[in-house]
Amino acid sequence: MIQLSSYLFLGAFAAYVAAAVLYVSRLTLRRSDAHHFARADQLGRHGFHAAVLGVILQGLAIGARWIGSGQVPLGNMFEYMSFMGWSVMFFFVLISAWYKMPGLGAFVAPVGIAVIAYASVFPTEVQPLAPVLRSIWLPLHVAFAALGEGAFAVSFGAALMYLLRVRREQSGRWEDALLEFFFFCGAVLTGFLVLALSFKAAGYSAYVTSLAEGPAVLEYRLPPFIGPAGSQPGEAAFLGLPLPLVQAPAWMRGLYAARNLNTLVLSTVAGALLYALVRLAANMPLRDLGTRAVGNMSPRLLDEVSYRGIAVGYPLFTLGALVFAMIWAQKAWGRYWDWDPKETWALITWLFYSGYLHMRIVRGWEGRAAAWVAALGFVIVLFTLVGVNLLITGRHAYV
């Protein structure tokens, strides 16, 4: 059953990639020549079908994993992130059906793929649940939070499209720079995913001595160009190059600080290369490429879709990330709120989107300003899920 689940999962991933490719080619074709509209729209329809197929396959994969392992498949980072990726694609399919807006696919489907690819960086084996996780509140808390976050991802895509759409008329230099930075971050994220998944597939692993927090041996899944304090050159190697080349600066504390820095630097290098390649190939800044891709889609409609994603996601997120989380914490520990970093970041996310909802009814703040908040909101969601785990330790140690 677990084996079946991983085949279904692979199939779903392939379907998502096909959907993204179809959606992007649809836009490329449309923008190149008005004669190809009919052909392009056909591609868009196929893209939608592929996305629907992916959602169904991944739904089956999750079900098979649940049956096969006998426990709710939401207990570790792989299971959580892949469920969230499913939720992104599910809400994309839903909202793109409501609004008949295939253009959205070129921006949202890659987000869903990135989330699922990130999930695959983690060990995919079934792990037994810790006692505290054996509760009905696990699926309630986790599933609702992830569903809300999936809807926020759709809102993020639409907000980005809105900002790209209106930037020629309205945006200043800073906003243009920030938009370009969004694309650069996307390239870095892609760089990280490509590196992490390639080295995982190759089975690469290197062990380096660490004296950062007492003597220890640190395992690297990427070539350790930057080693922790106490590591010696030549402890590991990559393509005949003795590694690590340098040690992490002394002010970086923590056992994993050097490894995280190594990952960040490698990802940034790979991302910068990718960014430079695309930019050279397109011969324009990526924000211009994005603006061309958005074309003359209705800004009002893009704004509405972005709002709709948050309107659908906000109640789900409130219920999952705050209400159910608090009830569960009360049941498990006797304290519904502890200012643990993870739960505080869930609150920050919630406050951020609450701020967005209030901005929409304040004159002068409802357009571009609100769209920026919607776009940054998903960055906060990602930081809550990824950044908090890497940078801050807390009680929420499971995922």
Add this chain to the structure above:
Amino acid sequence: MDEQGVRPDKDLLDRTWDFFSSVRVATVLIFLVAAASIAGTLIPQEGQYASALPPEQFYPQEYGPVLGALLLRTGVTHLYSSWWYQTLLFLIAASLVICSLERFVPLWRAVQRPNPAPATEFVRGLKYRFTAPAARGDSPYADLAAALRARRYRVIEQGGRLYADKGRMGRWGPYITHIGLILLLVGAGIRTLPGAYLEEYIWLRDGEVVRVPGTDFYVESLGFAVDFGADGEPVNYQTRVRVLDAGGNVVKVGTIAVNEPLSYDRVGLYQSSYHADYGRAEVAVIDRAGGTEVGRFTIDLMQPEREYVAGDFRITVEAYYPDLAIDARGQPTSRSSRPANPGLKLAVVPPEGEPYTTWFLPLHPELEFDETTPVRFSTLRVEPVFTSGLQVKKDLGIPVVYVGLFVISAGVFAAFYIAHRRYWAFTEDGLVVVGGWTNRNPRSFARETAALARLLDPGRCAGDVEMEGEER
């Protein structure tokens, strides 16, 4: 509703009221709380950092003397209980209350006491409109009213006009959410009242009776149990307990498991952790010459008896060291009171022959100081004794918090998942003119309006072309 220009004759109270009733101010406050909360996750908070140093030493060491002192002075080291964060929360609460009060009456009038007969120009100006032939019977609106009722609209016919609406709750959603948030803040504040809050931790060994600190009752462990999975990791653990009141009467019996607390007198006991110690050791007395067992006895390593009888042997415990070690002067001593390395000095009276004194280490029976004694001791097995760690928690604000959470959930779902849809209609030249309005999900409302139009006037061609997301 933004700030109206503050007139000079307004007094301070009015101005304060206007300030807090502004959505602009509320939005800024929300973002301020979010930004402040971020700081508290980046700076480890007092009680959360992994160091034994007191805050006055920890922060200067970690962040340097200047920044460390600044963090301590500004209260960032206990941000969420600092006066300025609490002030921000208070300002948010004030904004919640005043915004809700300010808009309650106008919204009540608009939603619950609608005007069924606005100016016909208003109806004509609505975005979703259609006309249909008037019904022939008593009321020109009969067909429309029936169609709307079938769609669960509340229909009012009055003064020759028709008004219908549904989903009123959707308009109240934001206010319900705000009421829930106020309840949540009130519930969280209740713990500051005397006697409303208690947080303690107790360790409870199997069979032990412990007074729950801060209360006048006791818990007695009836035994701790832990289940292990195939991989050796604990799957679940739980403690059977009895609760005894001050007079020693049993008032409650139950099980405390992970995620399943037990509560008595509004104090919750939560299964938090456990550790195992060596408990009862079953010891065989073996005749050194013949190798046969001549008797056995059981020692409670937590608290050995004064004397044991095994077969015809009488064994007296002269000294007990739960965690045996040799001190600097070469004398036996115990490092702790936990039986980590128990050692007993025993006086043995055999059925025949001289009494003698010997040492016995139940975990290491092979270590013998004197191998000339007539019998040796052999440990058959040692049963573990568990000590269960229980979190003791009382918070009288919890019911209010739960009600708040429920109200918040109901409010957000009403606000975003229920649309308030309304139609007004008037007659003109044998035609019914209908205009519609909705507060959310306009596309679905447009479809409903088109369906109504087709139903009431089947002859008409299909309604407006659906708007597409992209240029054609």
